[in-house]
Amino acid sequence: MSDYLDLVVLRNVAVVALVAGIGITVLFSVAVRAMTSAEEQPGQSVAVSRLLAAGCLLIVAATVAVGLWAVLAK
Amino acid sequence: MHDAALLFIVVTAALTFDFTNGFHDTANAMATSIATGALKPKAAVALSAVLNLVGAFLSIKVAATIAGGIVASGAITLPIVFAGLLGAIVWNMVTWSLGLPSSSSHALIGGVIGATLVSAGTSAVHGHSIIAKVVIPAVLAPILASLVAMLATRLSYRIARPDERPRSHRYFRYGQLASASLVSLAHGTNDAQKTMGVITLALIADHQISPGADPPAWVIVSCGVAIAAGTYFGGWRVIRTMGHRLTHIEAPQGFTAQTASVAVLLTATQGGLPLSTTHITSGAVLGTGLGRRGSDVRWRVAGSMVIAWVLTLPAAALVAAGIGLIVDGGGTGQIIVVSVAAVAVLAGFWLWSRRHPVSADNVNDASDRFGRSLNSIERAPVLEQAAS
Numbered sequence: 322m323s324d325y326l327d328l329v330v331l332r333n334v335a336v337v338a339l340v341a342g343i344g345i346t347v348l349f350s351v352a353v354r355a356m357t358s359a360e361e362q363p364g365q366s367v368a369v370s371r372l373l374a375a376g377c378l379l380i381v382a383a384t385v386a387v388g389l390w391a392v393l394a395k
Numbered sequence: 396m397h398d399a400a401l402l403f404i405v406v407t408a409a410l411t412f413d414f415t416n417g418f419h420d421t422a423n424a425m426a427t428s429i430a431t432g433a434l435k436p437k438a439a440v441a442l443s444a445v446l447n448l449v450g451a452f453l454s455i456k457v458a459a460t461i462a463g464g465i466v467a468s469g470a471i472t473l474p475i476v477f478a479g480l481l482g483a484i485v486w487n488m489v490t491w492s493l494g495l496p497s498s499s500s501h502a503l504i505g506g507v508i509g510a511t512l513v514s515a516g517t518s519a520v521h522g523h524s525i526i527a528k529v530v531i532p533a534v535l536a537p538i539l540a541s542l543v544a545m546l547a548t549r550l551s552y553r554i555a556r557p558d559e560r561p562r563s564h565r566y567f568r569y570g571q572l573a574s575a576s577l578v579s580l581a582h583g584t585n586d587a588q589k590t591m592g593v594i595t596l597a598l599i600a601d602h603q604i605s606p607g608a609d610p611p612a613w614v615i616v617s618c619g620v621a622i623a624a625g626t627y628f629g630g631w632r633v634i635r636t637m638g639h640r641l642t643h644i645e646a647p648q649g650f651t652a653q654t655a656s657v658a659v660l661l662t663a664t665q666g667g668l669p670l671s672t673t674h675i676t677s678g679a680v681l682g683t684g685l686g687r688r689g690s691d692v693r694w695r696v697a698g699s700m701v702i703a704w705v706l707t708l709p710a711a712a713l714v715a716a717g718i719g720l721i722v723d724g725g726g727t728g729q730i731i732v733v734s735v736a737a738v739a740v741l742a743g744f745w746l747w748s749r750r751h752p753v754s755a756d757n758v759n760d761a762s763d764r765f766g767r768s769l770n771s772i773e774r775a776p777v778l779e780q781a782a783s
Contacts (some may be wrong), residue, residue, distance in 0.1 A: 325527040326668075331535070334659075339543055342658030346547035346651050349556035353566040357555070360562060387575065392564045393453055393584075393720040 341388065345381050352377035398601060401473050401727050408480040410621040415487040415591040416499040417447060422633040423496070423656070423676040424578035427649035428602040429758060430638030431708055433459030433568035434575070436755035437544070438631070443579040444627035450583020451591075451619030464524045466507055470515035474722040475507065476597050477730060481737050482715025486707060488744040494632035494640070495703040498671035500589060502711040505531055509712030510719035525708075528669050533704060536659070536670040537678025542616070544655035544679040545747045548648055548686025557647045567646035574653035579626075581660050582672050587622045591615060627683020631753040637677065641700070642684030642692045651686070663701065674704065 352374040359370035424440040424446075434442065483502035490497040504525075511519050557563045591610045594617075598604045604611065610618075638644060644652070656672075656679045663670040677700060684692040722730050 325523065326531055329667065330666050333743050334662050335539055337666075338487075338539060338655075338662040339546070342655040342663065343547045343550060345658065346654050347554060348553050349567075349570055349650065350551040350647075353555045353557075353563045353570075354560075356566055357560045357563045361560065367557035385573075385657075388658075388720040389577075389580075392581075392661050392664050393718075 341384065345384060348377040348381050352381075401477075401730060402597060402601045404727075404730055405473050405477045405480070406594055407534055408484070408734070409590050409597070410617055411659075412480045412484050412487070412499075412503065412593075413587065413618055413621035414625035414628070415491070416586055416590070417622040418628040418630040419445075419487050419491050419497075419499055419625075419633060420582055420673060421626045421630050422573050422637040423672050424582060424653075426572045426634045426637030426676075427644050427652050427680065428568075428575045429570060429596075429634055430644045431564075431571065431646040431649040431650065432759075432774035433571040433646060436631075436634075436758050439575070440627050440755075442576065442627040443582075444623040446576055446579035447587065447626045448619045448623035450580045450585075450614065451587035451622060453584050465504060465521055465528060466511040467515065467519040467521070470511050470519035471507075471596060471600060472514070472723075473597055473600055474725070474730065475510040475514050475719060476593060476600070477733075478510035478715045478722055479503065479506035479508075480593065480720040481718050481733070482509055482711040482713075484737070485714045486711040487739065488741055489710070490703050490707075491630055491632060492744050492748050493699075494636040495700055496633050496637055496673050496677050497700075497703045497707045498673045499531070499586065500669075500671055501529060501533065501704075501707045503589065503593070503654070504713030505708035506651055506715035508708070509715035510723070512563045512712070512725045513716045513719040521553040524562070529708060532668060532670045533674060535668075535679065536663075536674035539670075540655055540659045540678035541682030541685065543659060544652050544682030545686035547651040547655055548683045551651050552687060555647060557645065567650045570650040571646065571653060574650055574657060577657045578653055578660070578672075581657065581664075583619070583622060585660075585664065586673060587618045590618045590621070629755065631755065631758045632748070635753055635758050636696065636700075637680055640693060640696045641680055641688060642669065643688070643731050644680070644683065648683040648687055648690070652676070652683040655679040655682065659756040703739070 340352045355370040355374040355377070408629070421440055421443055425434065425443050428434045429436050430437050478505070483499065483506040486502040486505070496693060508520055508525070530604055552558070555563045557567065590616050594614045595604070595610045597608050600610070656676045659675050661669065681692060681697055684690050718733055722733055
């Protein structure tokens with residue numbers, strides 16, 4: 322297959338796609354869990370849950386922005 | 396005068412292909428959002444259309460030519476481009492009628508290959524490039540996307556526990572708005588440029604612009620509008636297949652499938668791997684079906700989809716070769732006659748599709764392309780399913 326495709330590029334694409342795809346989903350899921358925890362168990366620290374959710378969503382937004390920028394600036 | 400008429404017909408065919416590309420691929424971005432109720436069907440296709448239009452203006456760097464390196468550039472003439480486009484349009488209509496997601500890019504490449512073969516012979520087609528740019532990516536894209544989506548879905552359900560916390564579905568639906576928008580934007584950026592490349596190629600072949608020139612502004616605008624209009628028209632049949640027939644999708648799955656699609660699509664684009672948006676998104680939907688415990692993947696539908704993928708290039712090539720035999724070396728009159736015949740064929744597909752119409756009103760009714768309820772098929776024993 323190396324005659325047809327640069328295997329290093331393929332490996333890099335696979336690794337980055339796995340890390341980015343899974344990473345974003347995990348961060349978003351943590352944010353969702355934090356938000357639902359804050360809603361369902363208001364006795365607990367709501368502020369901390371919301372802060373955690375906001376932090377996760379910020380990282381997700383930044384990752385997507387960097388990804389888009391990298392592709393469009395190419 | 397004849398050249399001007401020929402160029403006009405080729406540009407019209409290219410914009411028609413762009414339109415079919417748009418409505419065929421609406422499902423890529425919006426099928427899961429529509430299926431989970433994150434967006435109403437009409438709102439989903441409107442949002443996707445706007446973002447496809449925006450995407451078309453974001454970059455013109457890949458608008459060289461979609462078939463670049465696959466066929467000898469010296470062999471490409473206006474009749475070949477015309478035949479290639481018609482081959483791709485016809486195959487897009489066939490797969491749309493059957494509700495099967497298939498790659499419009501591969502159809503276009505197949506069309507150009509078929510037309511080139513009959514016009515310039517096998518020496519004008521580069522087999523090595525076909526394997527590198529079409530065959531290997533077609534195998535890799537769904538595997539990679541389904542792997543990412545499957546792992547992401549498993550982790551997502553473990554972390555967010557949407558089965559125990561129904562409220563979390565609402566947040567995942569919000570997330571779907573963002574992830575579906577990104578897929579639409581990426582689709583507009585990638586696919587509108589392919590048609591821009593085809594029209595630019597035709598303009599170069601007709602000596603209207605010099606080789607290496609950027610697409611004129613009217614080409615960029617018309618391609619953006621054509622793909623957006625096609626997207627808004629909505630390929631409801633393919634949307635139903637992706638959203639309901641392949642597997643049952645919940646909001647967290649919709650989000651992970653779209654996120655996996657965006658991750659693979661953007662990474663592949665950055666790395667220069669020519670992966671098909673359709674193969675990526677279909678693979679991701681399949682992967683998310685495999686990733687959720689208790690979820691079901693309808694392998695018969697998946698098998699039909701894979702068969703359509705395998706057939707896309709040779710089928711489009713065959714149609715284009717037939718058209719190429721008629722129009723190559725002929726005059727503008729022959730091309731006009733073929734164009735009229737093609738319009739009749741396309742009208743025939745549309746009329747055939749009206750026998751079992753799928754629209755925004757019934758896209759979420761879980762039935763197959765013959766109008767049979769998928770819910771009853773789901774409940775039927777496995778042996779009965781096989782017999783049906």
